[in-house]
Amino acid sequence: MKHFDISESSQRERIQTVIYDGAEGASMAVANEIRDIIKERQKSGKNAVLGLATGSTPVRLYRELIRMHRDEGLSFANVITFNLDEYYGLSGDHPESYRRFMQDQLFDHVDIPEANTHVPDGLVAREEVFASCSAYEEAINAAGGIDIQILGIGRTGHIGFNEPGSGPDSRTRLVTLDSLTRRDAARDFLGEQNVPRHAITMGVGTILDAKKVFLLAWGEAKAEVIAQAVEETPTDIIPASFLQSHANCVFNVDRSAASQLTRVLHPWLVGPVEWSAPMTRKAVQWLARKVNKPLLKLVDEDYSENGMGDLLTEKGSSYDLNINLFNITQHTITGWPGGKPGADDSHRPERATPHPKRSLILSPEPLDDVFCLGGTMHRLANQGHEVTIAYQTSGNLAVPDTEVRRAIELIIELGEERQADTEAKFARTVEKHLDAKGQFGADTAEVRHLKGLIRRSEARSSARLLGLDISHLSFLDLPFYENGRYRRFSMTAEDVSIMKALLEKIQPHQIFATGLGHDPLSVPAISFEVLREALKQCEGSDWLKECNIWLYRGLGTEWEAHEIDMAVPLSPDELKNKIQGIYQHQTQRSQSPSSSQKGPSDAWNLAEQVNRNTAEIYDALGLAEYEAIEGFKLWNA
Structure with missing residues (x-):
């Protein structure tokens, strides 16, 4: 009622x-x-x-x-x-x-x-x-x-x-x-x-x-x-x-x-809609998947029998619509996420020039980068672009105490062998803090510092596997995270200042970021707000006028096909390499994301599933059959 x-x-x-x-x-x-x-x-x-x-x-x-x-x-x-x-x-x-x-x-x-x-x-x-x-x-x-x-x-x-x-x-x-x-x-x-x-x-x-x-x-x-x-x-x-x-x-x-x-999702089913280009793309791709046909095989009856007859009236025949939407979808696919030098870029998602580009990858926590765009990062590096990965937070809150104790034992033993008293003393201090806080107590600054170092090590190991220059890894350790707890974070002016300094130093031609549409108090959402505020403070900069900002969806998810402006296909070998990169984040095995109750829970399995699913959707729409796809959405700041 x-x-x-x-x-x-x-x-x-x-x-x-x-x-x-x-x-x-x-x-x-x-x-x-x-x-x-x-x-x-x-x-x-x-x-x-x-x-x-x-x-x-x-x-x-x-x-x-x-x-x-x-x-x-x-x-x-x-x-x-x-x-x-x-x-x-x-x-x-x-x-x-x-x-x-x-x-x-x-x-x-x-x-x-x-x-x-x-x-x-x-x-x-x-x-x-x-x-x-x-x-x-x-x-x-x-x-x-x-x-x-x-x-x-x-x-x-x-x-x-x-x-x-x-x-x-x-x-x-x-x-x-x-x-x-x-x-x-x-x-x-x-x-x-x-x-x-x-x-x-x-x-x-x-x-x-x-x-x-x-x-x-x-x-x-x-x-x-x-x-x-x-x-x-x-x-x-x-x-x-x-x-x-x-x-x-x-x-x-x-x-x-x-x-x-x-x-919001299917407005044409509950009333008249304004058939803008994005709405048309969304509706036609939905229709193709609903009737289980490739885009080029849709007929007038498919449209009229599924609440989209007025689209045909406004836009013309199904033939014209199908061709247009097929071309739009096809033009999102590129193996050159930094742009292909010397090529006609009129139908490519990223510009051919300049080459090489300065590419900035923003990762809210270590793992987000390789999980969501490990294949794209590998492509950018192989194609000669200057790739900087900036880990916005240390991720230390996600490291289990058991991993810290393992690191402590290694540091103490190494310190004793080399008679390095300083390192061994620090490790024993952290060990005492762990014992004192018990199972549920808050981590001290020393404990969080060591946990952060562990995640840095994992990030470097992952970057090496992806062929990235680890000297271009930047660990920002944004204060909102270092001074907070999950669900209780709050952005500060210092966070924005740190991000602005990074942007002005690199002056990127393209930025890859995530967090738009996430829970407002989540790490990705606050990290994105830090970026947004920093970009506002950079308004008028020449580099920003020429910078494309590509959004990736986030852990365990991918953009819907109609939202993707750049689809980067991965070969079987590239997908395996990405999974190996994810696997380097060993401390996240028990912290891995899951978008639903079903399916694999390990991060490496989930990432593979997400990327394969996107490729299967493109295949079902009538595009080439790829092993996996990473998708990105162009954002206007």
């Missing part, structure tokens, strides 16, 4: 979904709703009851509420909060507990009474869990029920920790965490093996009792599950889909998280 106005374009949506340009606008809209109810209740001498969420998604919302308190005098003295969930087995002062998160991100910065804040008890004895959960429900009822409930959404479709299988009548309880949920939290806990296996969470039924619900979602990683929750029949496989039954629920999402909704 729908409880909101439906437009032609949103006719398939069963939950009101508002799309914002970015997380800031969406967070401000929800913050305004919270401010209004707090003030309304203040006037009548009553409390406002908020249900709160954790993770990176609501951080911008909490920052805006803190700003309202600081700059506008918004008081939280009459606010009572109930958090959705807590890891079972973690104390409230554990760095990854949700109680600690809420203190750091909101409670310690506003005037809310401590007694008014409620987070499930993660240390309650197992035999007392049921009673504790019942008491949590009773406390919510005694407060008058939740006025506004804030939610994020996990890639399994969970809200709170209501994993697949959670029904609409579920209440606050102890749950076992899904393997994908634990994998997504692995970096926070320095390894999946350290992530708690259980949590206490409000139930779906508890959430549905709230008077108003706002679900927030950012980044392309959430796009598929948002579309499922909003447009498909409610099912316990996607617990968030039960929000369709709520009378006052709004999804506030950014454009990346909305990208799989029908009105």
Whole structure:
């Protein structure tokens, strides 16, 4: 049952979904709703009851509420909060507990009474869990029920920790965490093996009792599950889909998280569209894959029977459309990612001149570069271009302690053999710090430094395999990362200054970067924002006017075929070489990315699968059959 106005374009949506340009606008809209109810209740001498969420998604919302308190005098003295969930087995002062998160991100910065804040008890004895959960429900009822409930959404479709299988009548309880949920939290806990296996969470039924619900979602990683929750029949496989039954629920999402909704993904299926060149390319390639035909074999009936008859009316016959789209797709393919010298470049994605080019590869963390464009980097080097790889962050947060202990043993033994007291002393200091922090404690500066050195070594080994000059590797160690933790990063002016200095030093003819469309608090997204701000400060520079910026999608994913402006094919040998380059990042074996619950989890297997899939799509469209393809999208800064 729908409880909101439906437009032609949103006719398939069963939950009101508002799309914002970015997380800031969406967070401000929800913050305004919270401010209004707090003030309304203040006037009548009553409390406002908020249900709160954790993770990176609501951080911008909490920052805006803190700003309202600081700059506008918004008081939280009459606010009572109930958090959705807590890891079972973690104390409230554990760095990854949700109680600690809420203190750091909101409670310690506003005037809310401590007694008014409620987070499930993660240390309650197992035999007392049921009673504790019942008491949590009773406390919510005694407060008058939740006025506004804030939610994020996990890639399994969970809200709170209501994993697949959670029904609409579920209440606050102890749950076992899904393997994908634990994998997504692995970096926070320095390894999946350290992530708690259980949590206490409000139930779906508890959430549905709230008077108003706002679900927030950012980044392309959430796009598929948002579309499922909003447009498909409610099912316990996607617990968030039960929000369709709520009378006052709004999804506030950014454009990346909305990208799989029908009105965005296939707008021609829900109403008239403006047939721009990008829209036409997107639609025709979709049609070819839907009817399982190469581009050149599509006929008028294929168009008219799949909601695209008006495209034929506007653009002409299927024959003309097919030829045009085939040529456009074919012209994206090049074995010369730096441009082919002395060749006609009128139908090539990259310019022939100048040659050689200064190519700058930006890698948010070590591994991102070789995983996403290892073959392209190898091509650029072999074709004589000056390739600089800049690792924007050290990646030290992703190194397991076990890898550090192995390095310590090597350093100590080598130091003893060579009587190098300084190195051996440093290694023993790091070893003591590891022992002191235990399994979940925060790394000291010395521990993080050694972890960073380990990742540098892996990056150099990988670059050598790709035929790159390791003297052109640059390790920026951006401060936002060195001074932060996953999900809690914040860009600084110093980050931008470091990036600007690198750009002005190299003055590249082409830049390869990633992070656009990612979760705003992720390492790739912040690294991209650092680049964006640095480019703004370089506006007017002669080199920038002649610089192409190529975007790669990110770990475990690839651009859709219609988005690719440059497709670099890889031979079987080039693909094998790339996989060997990925394999040098040994510390990332347990940290490898995964875009879904299915398929290979090792980084080298996943990269191979992604590149082969892209080649298969090009083959299905009627293009040449390649072993693998790396894709890039041209970006206008």
